[in-house]
Amino acid sequence: MRVRFAPSPTGMFHVGSARTSLFNWAFAKQRGGAFVLRIEDTDASRNRPEWTEGIISAMAWLGMDRSGYEGPVFQSANTDKHEAAAGQLIAKGLAYYCACTREQVVARTGDEHKGYDGFCRDLGLGQGAGRALRFRTADEGSTVVTDLIRGTIPFDNAAIDDFTLTRANGSVLFLLANVVDDIDQRITHVIRGEEHLSNVPKQQMIWEALGYETPVWAHLPVLVNDKRQKLSKRRDKVALEAYRDEGYLAEAMRNYLMLLGWAPAGDREILPWPVLVEEFRLDQVNLSPAFFDVKKMRAINGDYIRALPAEEFIARSTPWLSSPGAPWRPEAFSAEVYAAVAPLAQTRVGVMSEIVPSVDFLFLDEPAEDEASWTKTMTGQAAVTAAGMLDSVAGSFAGIPWQADSIRTAVEDAGARFDLKLGKAQAPVRVAVTGRTTGLPLFESLEVLGRKRTMERITAARARI
Numbered sequence: 001m002r003v004r005f006a007p008s009p010t011g012m013f014h015v016g017s018a019r020t021s022l023f024n025w026a027f028a029k030q031r032g033g034a035f036v037l038r039i040e041d042t043d044a045s046r047n048r049p050e051w052t053e054g055i056i057s058a059m060a061w062l063g064m065d066r067s068g069y070e071g072p073v074f075q076s077a078n079t080d081k082h083e084a085a086a087g088q089l090i091a092k093g094l095a096y097y098c099a100c101t102r103e104q105v106v107a108r109t110g111d112e113h114k115g116y117d118g119f120c121r122d123l124g125l126g127q128g129a130g131r132a133l134r135f136r137t138a139d140e141g142s143t144v145v146t147d148l149i150r151g152t153i154p155f156d157n158a159a160i161d162d163f164t165l166t167r168a169n170g171s172v173l174f175l176l177a178n179v180v181d182d183i184d185q186r187i188t189h190v191i192r193g194e195e196h197l198s199n200v201p202k203q204q205m206i207w208e209a210l211g212y213e214t215p216v217w218a219h220l221p222v223l224v225n226d227k228r229q230k231l232s233k234r235r236d237k238v239a240l241e242a243y244r245d246e247g248y249l250a251e252a253m254r255n256y257l258m259l260l261g262w263a264p265a266g267d268r269e270i271l272p273w274p275v276l277v278e279e280f281r282l283d284q285v286n287l288s289p290a291f292f293d294v295k296k297m298r299a300i301n302g303d304y305i306r307a308l309p310a311e312e313f314i315a316r317s318t319p320w321l322s323s324p325g326a327p328w329r330p331e332a333f334s335a336e337v338y339a340a341v342a343p344l345a346q347t348r349v350g351v352m353s354e355i356v357p358s359v360d361f362l363f364l365d366e367p368a369e370d371e372a373s374w375t376k377t378m379t380g381q382a383a384v385t386a387a388g389m390l391d392s393v394a395g396s397f398a399g400i401p402w403q404a405d406s407i408r409t410a411v412e413d414a415g416a417r418f419d420l421k422l423g424k425a426q427a428p429v430r431v432a433v434t435g436r437t438t439g440l441p442l443f444e445s446l447e448v449l450g451r452k453r454t455m456e457r458i459t460a461a462r463a464r465i
């Protein structure tokens with residue numbers, strides 16, 4: 001068996017495309033079949049070589065290595081075959097040239113919602129400027145589509161107009177080029193998004209008209225956002241690259257994408273890639289729209305992050321802590337200092353980029369400025385307590401062993417004087433030292449930061465209140 005993934009280059013890799021490619025991949029690999037990457041690049045106006053490279057690298061990131069598939073093959077390189085197929089359909093009397101404009105068709109039918117009326121069917125027009133090629137659809141009977149996911153769907157032939165195969169300028173349209181390429185690449189299973197379902201009866205007619213047995217169709221459910229709207233690149237974050245850059249792990253991302261429309265048996269969700277490939281069942285893919293749930297994806301990513309061995313977590317998170325993305329001077333970063341807090345960060349972040357704000361207090365010259373945190377903790381009614389807390393710990397911090405447990409005791413004791421529980425007591429200390437109300441466990445953080453820098457920041461914050 002042979003499958004294909006056939007994206008149009010658009011400048012980014014849509015998460016829906018990523019899901020389609022993974023489903024094709026899993027299906028092919030578990031059956032020892034071939035996977036073809038075909039770039040549908042015939043729309044030359046919106047097509048650049050680097051976009052193809054983007055697709056290849058995004059696939060490689062997800063684990064679909066170039067050595068594991070055929071291609072990329074380019075649709076634009078197959079133009080001769082597309083045109084030859086058009087010629088065959090004309091020769092068989094199954095396609096004809098049409099000279100009508102849309103306005104003329106509407107003038108005849110009197111209904112702008114109606115399709116083509118077949119006016120040129122038997123005029124015997126030859127090829128010429130402004131003439132599109134149309135497929136002559138059957139007037140009676142039905143075209144029965146069998147879809148592995150959707151079952152058997154009959155389409156009434158009379159409801160399918162004579163559709164266009166080539167544009168008026170002679171260029172071959174998607175419906176024909178896509179079928180000719182599938183035939184040429186001996187594709188046996190067409191697995192793609194639901195948005196193509198309406199193309200199937202027409203494409204099936206072309207397959208049969210060219211004398212081939214149709215492939216197995218499988219149309220995957222559409223991806224929707226939390227409002228049940230189809231994902232849109234204007235409204236939703238759909239670029240796989242954006243999630244990659246935010247610090248999603250490839251293995252978490254592909255695990256999550258495999259769950260969009262399919263579920264492994266039992267309550268299992270987090271599974272190693274080879275198991276996902278082995279257990280995936282195309283015919284068990286769900287019909288209903290699949291919710292692209294970023295919160296859930298993030299939770300799964302967090303689980304993957306926590307499961308990393310400590311050393312690997314450090315190795316894989318460190319790129320986020322280097323220039324140019326990191327907000328501190330490059331020489332201020334210390335791998336040793338980071339290693340001391342990395343285990344604290346590992347249990348708390350959902351994506352790798354969140355590590356930067358959780359450890360920046362160690363590498364910035366001054367703590368980060370977060371106005372909301374300062375206002376909440378250090379101003380208004382909170383100001384008196386905050387000042388008292390900072391004065392108190394400034395005194396006690398000078399003389400204690402600089403270890404998390406002694407620091408904790410000092411903060412607890414100071415809090416007791418103001419009748420504050422530990423959580424409230426540590427807030428002004430945290431904001432003074434890290435700039436924020438939330439972050440890594442405070443006392444361990446202060447131990448790593450060191451007594452000198454901690455006390456400098458407490459003094460500076462106290463002066464600001």
Ligand SMILES: [Zn+2]
Binds near residue numbers: 098118119120121
């Ligand atoms: Zn016509």
